[in-house]
Amino acid sequence: DSGVTQTPKHLITATGQRVTLRCSPRSGDLSVYWYQQSLDQGLQFLIQYYNGEERAKGNILERFSAQQFPDLHSELNLSSLELGDSALYFCASSPSTGGMQPQHFGDGTRLSIL
């Protein structure tokens, strides 16, 4: 158990819809990272928050947004969903920020767009 909790585990929805994925980091971790894993793109970094502030941005679409709340949990919002958004979405956390921080991953949310 990594200590990172992601909900829901599975999400099935239709094109054009909006969903929210939730992540609770390990106790004491201030950084939260979001990743998208798909068969064709592999594991892609989306965005990082550190103590409530956006710290780094990767290949995140404009239809996607995230935030980190005062209690440090984070939400990833995906809107105007397309078939190609079907993927496994991971959240990871680390105590601080910086490339040497080992990240601990949740079990992911599998998003299926019908």
Next chain:
Amino acid sequence: AQSVTQPDIHITVSEGASLELRCNYSYGATPYLFWYVQSPGQGLQLLLKYFSGDTLVQGIKGFEAEFKRSQSSFNLRKPSVHWSDAAEYFCAVASGNTPLVFGKGTRLSVIA
């Protein structure tokens, strides 16, 4: 831009045999290197990491990895593979404050 290459998409080994998974990185600065393992239906678990110092690092589950700067490689090894090691293995690199960049992964199958 930094990149990570895992040349082998899929490897099959016999139980009890030795294992080496290859990882090559492209990065100008001193990299921070990681190996993660992903079992089906689960998230990624950190096996080991290298920042500096001894170029041979030990990890969990009997894995080790060797950093070779001259070859820009960080290969993962295990002397004797167990059936429970069947999983997807990811090499990742970061530097400074840059986010982790992952390789495409190597799927390991273990046969009796």
